[in-house]
Amino acid sequence: xxxxxxAHLVADHLHLWRGQRHxxxxxYVEARAGEFIHLKGANGTGKTSLLxxxxxxxxxxxxxxxxxxxxxxxxxxxxxxxxxxxxxENALKGDLTALENLHYATNLRHATPQSAQRAVLERLxxxxxxxxxxxxxxxxxxxxxxxxxxxxSRATLWLLDxxxxxxxxxxVTDLAxxxxxxxxxxxxxxxxxxxxxxxxxxxxxELVLA
Amino acid sequence: MILATTAPLRxxxxxxxxDLALAFRRWEQVTHPVVxxxxxxxxxxxxxxxxxxxxxxxxxxxVWVSALLSSxxxxxxLYRADVEDGTLEQLTLTGQPLALLLLAKTVAHWIxxxxxxxxxxxxxxxxxxxxxxxxxxxxxxxxxxxxxxxxIGSVGAALTLGSRRGSVLLSLLVLPLIMPVxxxxxxxxxxxxxxxxxxxxxxxxxxxLILALTLTPFASAAAVRISLE
Numbered sequence: 001x002x003x004x005x006x007a008h009l010v011a012d013h014l015h016l017w018r019g020q021r022h023x024x025x026x027x028y029v030e031a032r033a034g035e036f037i038h039l040k041g042a043n044g045t046g047k048t049s050l051l052x053x054x055x056x057x058x059x060x061x062x063x064x065x066x067x068x069x070x071x072x073x074x075x076x077x078x079x080x081x082x083x084x085x086x087x088x089e090n091a092l093k094g095d096l097t098a099l100e101n102l103h104y105a106t107n108l109r110h111a112t113p114q115s116a117q118r119a120v121l122e123r124l125x126x127x128x129x130x131x132x133x134x135x136x137x138x139x140x141x142x143x144x145x146x147x148x149x150x151x152x153s154r155a156t157l158w159l160l161d162x163x164x165x166x167x168x169x170x171x172v173t174d175l176a177x178x179x180x181x182x183x184x185x186x187x188x189x190x191x192x193x194x195x196x197x198x199x200x201x202x203x204x205x206e207l208v209l210a
Numbered sequence: 211m212i213l214a215t216t217a218p219l220r221x222x223x224x225x226x227x228x229d230l231a232l233a234f235r236r237w238e239q240v241t242h243p244v245v246x247x248x249x250x251x252x253x254x255x256x257x258x259x260x261x262x263x264x265x266x267x268x269x270x271x272x273v274w275v276s277a278l279l280s281s282x283x284x285x286x287x288l289y290r291a292d293v294e295d296g297t298l299e300q301l302t303l304t305g306q307p308l309a310l311l312l313l314a315k316t317v318a319h320w321i322x323x324x325x326x327x328x329x330x331x332x333x334x335x336x337x338x339x340x341x342x343x344x345x346x347x348x349x350x351x352x353x354x355x356x357x358x359x360x361x362i363g364s365v366g367a368a369l370t371l372g373s374r375r376g377s378v379l380l381s382l383l384v385l386p387l388i389m390p391v392x393x394x395x396x397x398x399x400x401x402x403x404x405x406x407x408x409x410x411x412x413x414x415x416x417x418x419l420i421l422a423l424t425l426t427p428f429a430s431a432a433a434v435r436i437s438l439e
Contacts, residue, residue, distance in 0.1 A: 057299065057438050081305035089296025095235040096228075104228040108304040108311075110215040149300075 006068050007033040007082075007156045007188055009054070015062035016049055023049045024060065029207065031190065033156075036183040036199075039192040041209035047192040048088070050209065051159045054190065055085040067157070081109060084155035086163055090146035094135030098126060098145045101134055106152045120148045123178075125171070139166040147175065158182060158189040173198055180204075221306040222314035229318035243284040244326040250276040251334040262339045269338035270399035273348065274355070274392055276334075277327045281356050282384065284323035285363035286377050288315065289434070293371050299438060309427035312434065316364040316427075324356030340403050347402035347412065354415040355395040361422035362387050368433035390418060 009031040016024035023046040031037055039047045052058045054065060056072060056079070065072045072079040092101050099117055106112040121127050124144040129137055134145060143166050150158055158179065164172045176197050179189045183203075191197070197204050216224075233240050254272045255265055292298040292315075301311055331352045332345040340348075366383040370376030398411035 055303065057302075059439070077305040077307075080303045083303065085299070085303055087296050087299060089294070089299075091296035091300045093228075093232055093295065093297065095232055100231070104224055105300060107224055108216060108221045108301075108306060 007186060008066075008068050009157060009188055010066040011050075011054060011063070012066065013063040014050075014053060014060040014065070016046070016053055016058060016060045018049065024053070026063070027209075029190075031157075031188045033186045033188060034183050035188055036180055036197075036204045037188075037190045038197050038204045038206045039190060039209060040194075040206055045209040047209055048161055051085070051161050051190065051192060052087075055083065055159050056080070082155055083157040083159060084150040084153035086146055086150050086158075086160045088161055088165075090134075090142050091149070092134045092142055092145060095133055097131050098134055098137070098148075099130045101145060102148055102152060105149045109153060112152055117148070117152060120151050121145070123151075124148050125174070140168060140171060143167055144171065147178075151178070156187050158187060158191075160189065160191045162192055162194075164193050164195055216306070218306050218310050221304065222310045225301070225311050225314040226318045229315055230321065233318070233322050239287065240322050240326070243280045243323045244330050246283060247276050247280040247327055247330055248334065250279065251337075255338070266339040266341075266403070269335050269340040270348075270396050270403055272338065273331050273334055273352070274396040274399065277331060277352055277356065278359060278388065278392055281323050281327065281359050282363070282381060284319070285360070285367050285384065286380060288319050288360075288364060288367045289371055290367075293437075298371075298434065302435065302438065307431075308434065309431040312364060312368070312430045313423075313427040316360050316430070319364070320357055320360040324353070324360055327356055328353045335399075335403075341405070343405070344399065344402035347408045348399050351395045351398045351408070351412060351415060354412070354419050355391045358391050358415070358418050358422045359384070359388050361419075361426040365426050365429045365433055368430045368437060371434070371437035372439070391415065394418070 011027060011029040014024045014027045027050065039050065041047050049058060053060055056076065067079050067082065098121060099114065102117045106117065118127065118130060121130050124147055126141050126144045129141055134142055137145065147163060150160070163175060167175060172195065176199055179191060180199055180203055183189050251272055258264065258268065289298060302308055328349050331348055335345065335348055336342055363384050366380045369383065370380045373379055394411040394414045398408040398415065401408040401411065
């Protein structure tokens with residue numbers, strides 16, 4: 001899943017304006033392979049803006065983002081492949097089944113056999129819904145299918161915006177464990193969440209935006 | 211570093227197949243442009259003097275105006291759903307050339323909104339009493355014209371993604387740019403219906419298509435990236 005030994009993300013003194021609001025004020029974030037960063041902060045402090053900037057959707061007015069030492073603007077496609085982004089929207093098509101959604105999403109990056117897709121759905125507890133159109137799934141189940149896409153992405157850097165939304169208590173614990181496993185294997189995860197992440201002390205680094 | 215291992219053309223094929231698969235699960239969306247086209251075209255004889263000679267004279271114009279309006283209407287749906295559910299965002303993060311993926315989406319859109327018009331146009335033309343010998347030219351011209359419209363429209367649709375009421379803006383952006391298509395398309399059709407050679411305007415339509423094919427995907431990709439901000 002994550003084989004980049006030098007995986008290393010630096011957001012170097014980012015300044016971001018959204019209209020009249022100065023959202024990120026010289027923010028410096030550094031994430032090394034194996035780090036699980038929990039982004040915290042009240043509503044409107046720029047957690048989503050930070051993730052969207054790191055994902056390359058927003059361009060900071062000042063500062064730069066470096067991936068493995070290189071500014072991401074130099075190799076956008078290479079950076080995009082090393083990164084998986086889960087936004088507020090699940091990016092699922094309601095008329096396609098969970099498996100079809102995964103098929104079209106993951107094969108755009110690399111060939112993924114259907115057995116692997118089923119296995120990941122099984123791990124996330126939605127194997128029984130694999131062949132149902134996702135519009136009939138519950139909100140939590142949709143979130144799990146969306147998370148399956150991240151797991152199948154083979155990306156090193158995971159940017160997850162409120163991944164625990166709509167998940168049940170067990171789902172939150174399981175997902176936190178999955179992300180922790182990813183970081184243990186050398187991945188990097190930046191996760192925004194209002195809830196505390198139930199993991200042992202020292203596994204998660206908290207970063208509070210104000 | 212891991213790179214995307216799916217070949218760009220295969221990725222484009224996946225996008226095309228996904229959009230077609232989605233459309234076939236929502237039939238009403240696919241039939242909408244062609245139903246609109248047939249409705250508008252049927253209204254003309256009712257509003258005008260239903261004299262056969264007059265109808266045959268206006269056939270080319272009516273077919274073209276109805277066809278362009280109906281494919282303009284369909285343009286709005288090109289990216290809208292993908293923006294709302296976040297799939298367009300994910301499309302920009304695949305590491306594949308975005309211009310190619312958007313071109314695939316546009317081709318799918320043309321198959322769903324333009325191709326039905328190509329097939330319906332001769333029916334309307336014959337109903338208006340136009341000479342059936344002109345049908346080959348009419349279908350070629352409509353095919354080229356709707357393809358150019360889809361391509362130019364994809365840029366317009368991408369640019370208006372961010373605005374709440376994009377549809378009026380979209381028409382304002384796209385209409386002036388497709389005037390040449392309407393002029394040459396209607397001209398080719400009218401020439402063919404009068405039994406004359408329509409080669410000139412058809413070549414011009416073909417040239418417009420090549421121009422649109424080579425330029426618009428890059429413009430669409432840039433516009434999508436801006437609109438996602």
